[in-house]
Amino acid sequence: MLEYRVEIALWAISGIIPFFMLNIWTNNNLNESINISDVLLSRYFLCAFFVRQFSVVWVVFSFEEDSLMGKVSPYLIQPLNPFFRYFAQHLAEQITRLPFALIIAFFFFIFNQESIWIPNLGILLLSIVSTFFSFFIQFLMQSIVACLCFWTEKASSIERLLFIPTLFLSGLLAPVVSFPEYVKSWIYFTPFPYLIDFPANLLSGNETNISGGLSMQILWIFLLFPLFKKIWSEGTKKYTAMGS
Amino acid sequence: MVQNIIDVRNLSKSFDISSKEPGLKGTIKHFFRRQTKSLKIIKDISFEIKEGEIVGFLGANGAGKTTILKMLCGLIYPSEGSILVSGYLPFRRKENFLKNITLIMGQKQQLIWDLPPIESFYLNASIYDLDKFEAKKRIKKLSEMLEIDEELFIPVRKLSLGQRMKSELLAALIHEPNILFLDEPTLGLDINAQRNLRKFLLKYNKETNATICLTSHYMKDITSLCKRVICVHEGEISYDGKLDLLLKKLSPVKEILIVCRSEEDAIKLENYGFTVKNKTKNEITLKIENNSITSSLKTILNNFDIEDLFINEPPIDEVIGKVLIKKDYDI
Numbered sequence: 001m002l003e004y005r006v007e008i009a010l011w012a013i014s015g016i017i018p019f020f021m022l023n024i025w026t027n028n029n030l031n032e033s034i035n036i037s038d039v040l041l042s043r044y045f046l047c048a049f050f051v052r053q054f055s056v057v058w059v060v061f062s063f064e065e066d067s068l069m070g071k072v073s074p075y076l077i078q079p080l081n082p083f084f085r086y087f088a089q090h091l092a093e094q095i096t097r098l099p100f101a102l103i104i105a106f107f108f109f110i111f112n113q114e115s116i117w118i119p120n121l122g123i124l125l126l127s128i129v130s131t132f133f134s135f136f137i138q139f140l141m142q143s144i145v146a147c148l149c150f151w152t153e154k155a156s157s158i159e160r161l162l163f164i165p166t167l168f169l170s171g172l173l174a175p176v177v178s179f180p181e182y183v184k185s186w187i188y189f190t191p192f193p194y195l196i197d198f199p200a201n202l203l204s205g206n207e208t209n210i211s212g213g214l215s216m217q218i219l220w221i222f223l224l225f226p227l228f229k230k231i232w233s234e235g236t237k238k239y240t241a242m243g244s
Numbered sequence: 245m246v247q248n249i250i251d252v253r254n255l256s257k258s259f260d261i262s263s264k265e266p267g268l269k270g271t272i273k274h275f276f277r278r279q280t281k282s283l284k285i286i287k288d289i290s291f292e293i294k295e296g297e298i299v300g301f302l303g304a305n306g307a308g309k310t311t312i313l314k315m316l317c318g319l320i321y322p323s324e325g326s327i328l329v330s331g332y333l334p335f336r337r338k339e340n341f342l343k344n345i346t347l348i349m350g351q352k353q354q355l356i357w358d359l360p361p362i363e364s365f366y367l368n369a370s371i372y373d374l375d376k377f378e379a380k381k382r383i384k385k386l387s388e389m390l391e392i393d394e395e396l397f398i399p400v401r402k403l404s405l406g407q408r409m410k411s412e413l414l415a416a417l418i419h420e421p422n423i424l425f426l427d428e429p430t431l432g433l434d435i436n437a438q439r440n441l442r443k444f445l446l447k448y449n450k451e452t453n454a455t456i457c458l459t460s461h462y463m464k465d466i467t468s469l470c471k472r473v474i475c476v477h478e479g480e481i482s483y484d485g486k487l488d489l490l491l492k493k494l495s496p497v498k499e500i501l502i503v504c505r506s507e508e509d510a511i512k513l514e515n516y517g518f519t520v521k522n523k524t525k526n527e528i529t530l531k532i533e534n535n536s537i538t539s540s541l542k543t544i545l546n547n548f549d550i551e552d553l554f555i556n557e558p559p560i561d562e563v564i565g566k567v568l569i570k571k572d573y574d575i
Contacts, residue, residue: 074354074416077317079342080371235337237321240259241314 015052016104017043022174033236034178036206042115043204046108047127051199052172053101055135059086059192061145068153081232083143090139101145105171116142118204124146127203131168133217134195136159138166140224141191148230150235161215249423250293251457255325257286257311269443283312287479288325295422296453300460300470304568308479309459310427316457317347317425319501330423343372344405345493355400361411362396365418379418384412406437410495413441417448420449424448426458430465442468450523463560475567480481483567494563497531502544503552504528513548524550 017079022045026038036044038152062085067073075082109116145162148155169183169192175196176187187193198213246273261283264274286308301309314320315327316335325507327334332341349418355364360385369379387393390410402409405558409429417424426489430438442465449456460466464486466473471489475483483490497519504510504526514523518540521529532540537555542548 036527069348071354072351073314073319076319077337077345077347078368078371079339163365170488236337239320 015049015056016174018048018052019108021045023108024172031119034175036175036177039115040204040206041175043114044206045161046105046115046233047184047200047203048172048196049104049219050101050203051131051134051196052231053097054131055138055195057090057135057138057142059083059139060142060156062086063143064154064156067149070241072239076236076239079229082231082238083228086143087139090135092210094135117205119205122203127199127216130199130202130214130217132198133221135215136194137191137217137220137224140221140228144224144228144231147231147235153197166195169193171200175201188216191216191224217224246294246296248292249325249330250291250457251291251328252316253326255286255289255312255327256284256323257308257320258284258313258323258447279505282550284323286315286322287477289476289479289481290325291481291484292472293455293457295455296449297472298449298456298458298470300458300473301468301476301566302459302466302473302564303476307476307568309476312476313347313425313427313457313459315343317367318342319347331502332431334431343419344421345415345423345425346419347425347477348371348413348416348429349425350428353400353408353410353413355408357401360399361403361415362398364415365396368415368418374419382418382420383414386417386508390414391440393433404561406433409433409437409516413444416504420452422452424454424456424458426456426460428460428461429458430462438462438464442454445469463564466564467560477568485504490558490567491563492534495557496546497533498537499556500530500532500537500541501556502528502530502548503549505549509550513544516547 005149008092022042025041025045025230051239063082066075066082072082075085139202141162142159145155148158152158169176169187176184176193193216194213196204198208202210202213203209259282260280261277261281262274264270264279280365289312301312311320315322316329316334318329318337327391328342330344332338334341354368355361356367363573364374365383366379369376369382374382383396387396390413392407392410392414395407395411400408400411409432413429424445429445430441433441445456445470448454456469458469468489470487471487473483473487474481475490499521502510502513504513507526508524510526510528513528514520519531519532523529542555545551
């Protein structure tokens with residue numbers, strides 16, 4: 001079982017992009033231009049790391065593989081939508097990631113002792129809810145793309161198109177507040193800032209519109225869920241049970 | 245009167261298939277102007293299956309038998325015609341319908357690879373709304389029937405193919421379905437494992453009166469399990485009826501090898517009026533029609549000095565093979 005533990009640890013470590021970004025920001029004093037202190041910026045990127053750890057989604061790859069290998073067929077004749085399985089798999093892996101994420105946070109605080117803070121219980125709970133919503137939005141977005149497997153064999157290639165805006169607009173590489181004004185004028189109408197930036201700002205204690213952010217997350221869930229149901233129902237009619 | 249549990253009327257299924265010429269030119273052409281054509285895999289077939297029947301679907305590779313099973317269990321959408329299984333339209337995949345059926349495809353596994361099978365069984369039990377007590381009872385019963393009690397706690401990846409297949413079967417039967425769709429269930433199994441699986445299926449059918457639809461390229465599966473067969477040839481049904489009748493019709497003669505005490509007797513027998521297949525010294529092989537076997541043997545035993553005789557059935561694969569390559573069989 002050692003290899004599985006190492007795999008989970010490596011997955012956790014592979015999500016350390018926010019720490020690289022923090023390094024770039026602080027070494028170049030970029031935070032001064034957006035009036036965020038070093039401490040708040042450190043906390044933001046640590047929280048971005050945590051949010052990313054517990055909201056990362058890979059359902060499109062799992063579904064594509066299962067669909068090409070003919071594994072979806074037995075799932076389809078069970079009285080449970082196969083996406084529940086993937087959903088449960090994601091939640092299970094998030095739980096196993098927690099200890100590794102905490103170890104990384106521990107080392108982060110050793111080197112950034114001034115960034116240590118304890119969020120109040122209410123904020124912590126809201127952040128957990130918001131991170132779950134972020135995960136759910138990403139899960140729905142990727143599930144919609146995954147359903148394209150019913151029409152094309154390479155839905156993961158289409159997912160790459162989704163990955164680019166997620167990477168640049170979610171707040172993983174930079175807080176959304178640092179974006180140019182013309183980007184900020186439309187970005188909040190998209191789901192992307194609610195994936196990392198909003199939950200990370202909430203947890204780190206940065207100024208943010210809590211009710212507005214949570215409402216937008218819920219709105220996106222309500223928009224994406226019926227879309228997923230529709231594309232699922234149309235897609236299963238096209239299913240050819242390839243590979244089985 | 246036994247009711248029809250499966251009713252298929254004028255069923256057809258077409259697939260869009262794309263084709264590409266070889267080489268770079270073909271690839272570029274395919275990229276800009278993809279050529280697809282609609283291929284009718286199943287052509288206007290109709291049949292009924294009664295509750296408790298075990299029916300074998302026979303056909304060459306690509307004949308369409310697996311496609312029929314996939315449509316019967318609701319996995320794929322029919323292009324034309326109607327299917328009623330247990331009173332449901334399968335492709336709508338209603339919960340009550342799905343709780344009544346199962347599909348087992350040889351070597352396609354639903355067990356969780358890194359965990360012992362018992363974990364997958366409990367997961368399936370939850371999916372089918374079985375409480376823990378009932379699930380435990382059924383796992384015990386089925387694992388005893390399948391003789392896999394010890395393997396339940398070993399990770400799936402460490403099980404042999406036969407043990408895995410039995411575990412697959414248990415996972416697929418935990419909800420005690422009334423209709424089983426089995427697509428080559430003995431594929432890749434050794435002779436003993438095949439025999440055990442067949443024994444289990446017969447026992448399951450006897451105990452639960454479950455209907456079983458089966459495809460297999462192993463004739464032993466068909467002859468041991470199915471009284472009725474449906475032969476599919478290029479998407480059409482070429483024969484639907486009793487297996488016995490098919491075999492009698494397709495092989496009306498038996499071969500009888502007779503060992504005579506002397507070469508003279510063998511020569512006498514050769515010229516007696518029977519159809520001779522071949523003769524070597526004092527051994528002679530005759531071809532005798534099924535309906536005159538008894539009288540012919542009486543004549544031979546009364547008139548010739550016989551040392552030994554053997555009655556050979558023609559190989560079943562050879563007989564069935566005839567049906568698979570011919571469209572219409574007048575039975």
